[in-house]
Amino acid sequence: MFRRVLFFVCFLFIVTFFQKVSNFVYAQTSTTSDNQTAEELKSDLDSLSSKIKSLDAEIKSYNLKISKTRGDAKTLKQALANLEDRRKLLSKDIEYTKLRIIRAQENIVFTKDKIEATETVLERNKKALSESLRLIMHNEQSVPPFIGALAPGSHLSDAIEIIKRGGDATNGINEKVRALLDTKTSLALQKASYESRKHILENLNETLTDQKVLVEQTSKDKNTLLTQTKNKETEYQKLLADKKSKKDKLETEMIDVESKLRVIVDVSKLPTVGKGILQYPVDKVVVTQYFGTTAFSTKNPQVYNGSGHNGIDFGIPVGTPIYSALAGTVIGTGNTDASCSGVSYGKWVLVRHTNGLTTLYAHLSVISVSTGDKVTTRQKVGLSGNTGYSTGPHLHFTVYASDSVHVSGPTEYKSKVCGTYMIMPLAPKAGYLNPLSYL
Incomplete structure (x- = not known):
């Protein structure tokens, strides 16, 4: 009778545990190949960030120059020079935006890969737990051997060992649950980051379109001015x-x-x-x-x-x-x-x-x-x-x-x-x- 009760308690615990972990994922490290890919991607991102920083300095320099001459187009020469400076600045802006788009795209790929890997692990762990539960439900022999030691006629020392080992097993399970909770939080952050990066990319693409329009418009303004004034x-x-x-x-x-x-x-x-x-x-x-x-x-x-x-x-x-x-x-x-x-x-x-x-x-x-x-x-x-x-x-x-x-x-x-x-x-x-x- 005691054996049946203990088996039922174990069964309930595993069911409860399965329900908890079905919503989470195990945190696992990437393979060597994945690490190499991540390192290469990080190197690319660092290189892009360096180029973006350099372009940012150039753009600030152009902006400073233009701000000093703002409102000074009192002569045709000044007006044409201002338009040319503006065209150059906008061209730099386009180059800057293109680099940011590439960086955003690589960040999206990197984040998406992490999400897919984590979700794959989740499915694998779900299947493993399902299989363990199936074995326990259909084959009493799959219950750990120490459960049998609690049958009538067992020694007290066996029962003490069972309690100790049961406590160790519970602690191990608790650690896994904590890890799963942490990983779920990490996954949620990854998904939020993914959506944020997608939004950034959309805005950058829109900005790039606007900047191209501005370059064309500035060139037209210059040509119109030359036509109107006959230089x-x-x-x-x-x-x-x-x-x-x-x-x-x-x-x-x-x-x-x-x-x-x-x-x-x-x-x-x-x-x-x-x-x-x-x-x-x-x-x-x-x-x-x-x-x-x-x-x-x-x-x-x-x-x-x-x-x-x-x-x-x-x-x-x-x-x-x-x-x-x-x-x-x-x-x-x-x-x-x-x-x-x-x-x-x-x-x-x-x-x-x-x-x-x-x-x-x-x-x-x-x-x-x-x-x-x-x-x-x-x-x-x-x-x-x-x-x-x-x-x-x-x-x-x-x-x-x-x-x-x-x-x-x-x-x-x-x-x-x-x-x-x-x-x-x-x-x-x-x-x-x-x-x-x-x-």
């Missing part, structure tokens, strides 16, 4: 003067158009002024122009009444990622250069948020979202640029009261200055808010 300084100066004149006239015209908008801003729908309501739309914050100030905006700094600059500018190189300041919905995108070149926002994105604010991102080189898209906080909406009226690469960032702003329809606003219909954000004076009240 003559006098023609370039005329071009600058014409753009400045059109820009000033268009701004005056827009103030008149927006002053006729009959919209009352409900201040109660706006969030309380404070830091961190919105996130900065750039990684490196360098404000080159602040929000315009007047007697009204001084008294109520979160509200802009139409005098001066209607947002803030961040000085950044062309091709820098621009992020949504908060989660929201893209309610419009456009390119004013398509209807009136070089006098307004250029490429722009407008995002409406759920807290009563709407944000504008202007002078972009690439637009990465479409009207109707849902975006998350700090999701990329485009790349910085120099489109529209811009004396140098930067992001123009405007914050509106959501109730006040709308995108002009295709036949709503025809500019007298440009003679074309303009599709762009429009808002009354009181609809412009000071971005720094919420960043």
